[in-house]
Every structure is written in C-alpha cells, then in structure tokens.
Amino acid sequence: MASERGFRAPSLLLLVLLALLAMAGTLALAAGAGALRDSPRLAVLCMLAAVALALVAWRAVAALGARGARPAAGKSPALALEQQTLLDNALALEARLEHAPIALFRIDLAPGATALVCALNANARRLVAPGRATDPDDLYRQLIAQPVDRRSMIGFDTERGVERALVAVSALSVRGSAQRLVALMPVESELEAEALNAWRQLVHVLTHEIMNSLTPVASLSRTAYDLLDDLREHLPADVNTDLAVALDAISRRAGSLVEFVGSYRSLSNVPPARAELLALSELFERVAILVAPAWRARGGSASFSVEPASLVLMVDAGQLEQALINLLGNAFEATAQVAGAHVNVSARLGRGARLRIDVVDNGPGVPDALIAHIFTPFFTTKKQGGGIGLAMVRQLIHCNGGTVRYAKSIGPGARFVITF
Template sequence: MEPPPPQLARQAIHPPEIRLEHAPVALFRLSGEQAEPLNARARKLAAPGNSCDAAALYRQLQEQDGERRWIRFETERGVERALASASSLVIEGRPERLLALLPLESELEAETLRAWQQLVHVLTHEIMNSLTPVASLSRSAAGMLDETAALPDGLRQELELAFAAISRRADSLADFVASYRSLSALPEPAPEIVRIAELFERLQALTAPSWKSRGGQAVFSVEPPTLELKADGGQLEQALINLIKNAYEATAPQSEARLAVSASLARGGRLRLEVSDNGPGVPEDKIEQIFTPFYSTKAKGRGIGLALVRQLVNGNGGTVRYARSVSGGARLILTF
C-alpha cells in the first residue's frame, strides 16, 4: 500500500482544530448572551493588555448580524477599529453563529498616511505653481503704479490698496502652503539609541516653566529610568513637543492646568509613552478626525500638528492613538 500524498499527510498532522487555532483572524462563537473566543487571536484580543473592557467588546460582537460592520473598542494603545462579520451555520445538528474579527487600525493608518502624503504633495505643488506668478505680478503692478504720474489721487490710492492686499494674501497663502509641505517632505528617520530619561529632562526644562508661570504643573516620569528606544531622537522629541503644545493650549482656561508625560513598559515588552492633560478633551464625534491633515478643532488651527505627530511616530515604527480618559481631559498614547 502506497503512503498518502504529502498534502494529505500534513492534513492528518494538522486537524481542523489546530488550523482554526492559528487562523489569521480572531474567531468567536456567539451563543445567547455570550461570545466565546475560539482561537489564539481571539483570546489575545480579549486578554488584559489588549482590550481595556472585554465585556464591552463582547457586547458589540453580540450585536453583529450577517453584514460586515466596523466596530471600535478601547485597548491599552487607545481606540482601535476592526472589521466584524458574523454568519450562521449548523454543526452536528446544532445552530451556531460564528464571528470573524479582523483588527485593521494599523493597516488603515498606514494607507491613510500614504494617501494624504500624495494628496498634500500634489496640492501644494499645484497651488504654489499658480500662486507664485500672482504674487510676482501684484508686486510688479505696484511698482508700475509708482512710475505712473497721470492718475487721480483717489484712483491711485485704491489701486495701491488693492495691490497691497493681493500681495499680503499671496504671501500669507504661500506661508500656509509651505507649512503643509512639511507633511510630505519629512526626512528619513536616522535611528539612534534614545534614553527616555534624558529626553524627558530636556522636555521638562523646555516646557515646565511656561506651565508653572500660569499656575499649572507639568510632570514627567519614566519607569524604569533605564528605558531606551531606537528611533530618530529629533523626530521623537518634535512629536512630543507638538503634543505638549496642544495640551498647553487646551488647558489655557484651567485655573490649575496639569500635564503628565510618562514612559513605561506595556505588556509584551512594548514601550508606551503617554501625554495627558486636564483640559476639555476631544468630543466623541471628532476623535476619528483629529489626525487628519487640514482638520482642526481650534478656531484658527491649520490641522498640521497632530497629522505631523502621527507621521513622525509611524515613520519611527510606532503608533499614536487617542484614548478616552476616565477623569476627563485628553490622553494620547504612543506605542513602539
């Protein structure tokens, strides 16, 4: 009798239960009021260190019907999005509901960043191409006006005001566009060993006095103090400065403004940096947009700061998420 083909032999060694255990999606069995993890990815997703509230996650899963649907849930890294799809079937005469959950936050973030980089690059290039001759012509016209004597004083004054206004707006728009160019022209990271305690000392010396001068407090902590990270030190520092600046502006109305910047090891050995304040926080319906270029919750904001933070952090192999704070205020979590 001939031995079974290699493919059948592998199937005998790896029965369906083992293949299910190592499936590339999180699988759950839905029954009554319960959601039961069926494989390693599902157990990991609901375990401490990932989902902050497994019960809340299970409640969302129970609400799924047969359609694919996006869900959002809290993790130690902040709010994550995943694609959920449920189906009904009969196993050994019993009806079952199975649900597949595929976390896609990191993939969506990477694709979104690439798309925005391309869009910003094209927009800034085209706007500057049109803006440069406008600015040049307005200045040339103003110079020609100075050389023209035969004009009524009233008309001359109106033309001078018009050309000056065009020139000012052109310069202002050029500055505006140049600020967005930074999103599509960041230098490649130059990784080095960054000692987090030393980085925090510099940040504290740079920012704490301004918080103290208005009756506030800025606290920096590292645990353990020997924490290190391989990243571009300048880019990481710039990302944290942007977050601290946002916190400073958000807490301006507070009589006792507080900033807390901490570094620690998360489960799995990941480095976790957290920046939190006691300001008003971000409204629930705006959380998903805060990292989007051009979008700002400030009346006069340009929507660059947080978009730049995410690009700097992602470029150094990390993620940045907004996390809800039980005590109010804003929390942003950087994980590497």
C-alpha cells in the same frame, strides 16, 4: 479465521497433554512390571524419552504462544501508527489555530438559551483581556449580531481609542448543536496607514498646484506695486491711492497664502526616519528643558517619568521629540484657562511588551463629537489654528512604526497614547 485460530490452539495443546499422559502411563506400567528394577538401561532410556517428550511439549507450547501472539503483534503497530498519526494531526491543527494571525471565536446557539461566545485562540484571548477591549461584553454582542457568510466592519473601544475590525461569520453544526465560527481581524493600523498615505498624496497635489499659481501672483503684485512709484505723478491722487492699496493687499495676501500652503507641504515631505537607539529618559530631559519653564511661568507644571528608567527605543530621536513638542503645545493651549494646569508625560511597557507613551493634561479634553476628526489635516477648532499640528504628530509617529490615539481619560483632560 478467528474461529479457526481459536480451534487450532486448544487442539494442539490437547495433543501435547495426551503425549505427556502416554509417556507417564508407559513409565507407570514399566514400573509396575518390575522392568525398571531388572534393567537399569531401560530406566535410563525411559528417563531420556521423558525429557525428550517434555522438551517437545515445551517447544510446542512456546510455538503456540508465539503463533497466538503474532496476529496481535502484527495488528497492534498499524493501529498504534494510525492513532499516533491522528493525534499528531490534531495537535498540529490545534497549534495552527492557536497561533493564527486572526482572532477566532465560537458562538454556541443552544435552543432557548443565551448565545455563548468563547475565545478559541491566543489572539482572541488577548483581544478581550484586560488592557485591550474596555468592554468585552459589548464586543460579544456585536459578534452575535453579525450576519452569516458576509463580511462587515465593527468598532470597539480599547484603551488606545476606538479600534475597527473586519468580521466574517460561518454557520456550522457540531454533533447536532448549532454553532458559529467568527473570524475577527483588527485593521485600525492598516486603515490609518492608508488614510495617511491618501492625505499625503492629496496634500502634495494641492500644495503643488496652489503654489504654482500663487508664486507668480505674489511676485507680479509686488512688482506692480514697485512700478506704481514711477507712475504716481501721471495719475490722479485717488487712483494712486486705490492702486497702492489694492496691489499691496494682493501682494500681502499672496505672500501669506504661500507661507500657509508651505506649512501644509511639510505633511507630504516628512523625511524618512533615521532610527537609532534612544534612551527615553534622555529624550524626556531634553523636552522638559524646552517646555517646563513656560508651564511654571503661568503657575502650572510639567512632569516626565520613565518606568523603568532604562527603557530604550529604536526610533528617529528628532521626529519623536517634535511629535512630543506638538502634543505638549496643544496641551499648553488647552489648559490656558485652567488654574493649576498640569501635564504629565510617562513611558512604560504595556501588554505584549509594547512601549507606551502617555501625554495627559487636566484641561477640558476633546468633545466626543470631534474625537474622530482631530488627526485630520486642515481640521481645527482654534481661531488661529492651521489644522496641521496633530496631523503632523500622526505622520511623524507613523513614519517610525508607531501609532498615536486619543484615549478617553478617567478624569478630566485629554490623553494621547503613543504606542510602538
């Protein structure tokens, strides 16, 4: 078909040119014969015929051009539409990958070369940007070492502490080059929420059952101790003494256990948060009035800062205040033997416009072996501690939609980071 169109177009053009040549030849012969001089009418007719032939030739050339262009015009829109569709699909796929709710990485495995890890979307770039993963190279090494087609859990250090993430790896080949596609989803917040819920249920069941048993023991032991006064004259002196001591010990111990278990019950009975717009500068002023005098009384100091001063937060003011008081109480105890003890509470906006509150002291800090356990209910390193202070802090912060982590401080001391 293409060859036929290519043949017909020159043929038509050749016919038009022959017609024009014939017309020109006729006019030349007529002029040479002197007919045009003798007959003005013939001259006019020849001129009209020439104009007519020229018009026919022009229309033929125009039709030839249109006929030659029509197949291209008929083909070009379809091709352009197909190309535009492919471009739109590629852009849509790129947008979906860029905003996928997981971090995507590509690992290039060139033979004889070091495996190269590349972030593919916004979540991946944020994960390895300054302020999140403290050692991106360590994270890359862990990704390269993950097995293909099997999910696994990894942990990496961040400015808020160790964060755990679920990893899945797929192997593929692109243009003959071996690659791996890695999907990484941080799940620390979800795991923390599930752990809190499990502890809350466990504490609720234990305290309920223990209280049901302790309450009658405490009541009956106190009643028996009171009845002993009516029987003293009928019992030997040594028996009276032994019974009095035993019943008093049972009563006191049962009463102490009731109070002890009651304090743990508070972990499972935290009331729902009543969020309100709170100016952090006002909150810090109230907390400073409560705790700063005790620090100054022993030669230390407590400082508070908000940057910018207009920072506000939608949170339950009472619960956040209690969480800060608990953290500051721990800092006060941890720095008891430190000369010039100091604690600083600061609030600022972190990466991603997330509000961050740091509580930093200059005490001995938390040993690395204990960091993973400090928020666990019942766990304590204090001789007189009950192990609910930091557990309550985590519960209160979590109820308000935040997280609290222990972060390794650059200098000496402990650093707790609250993030909303």
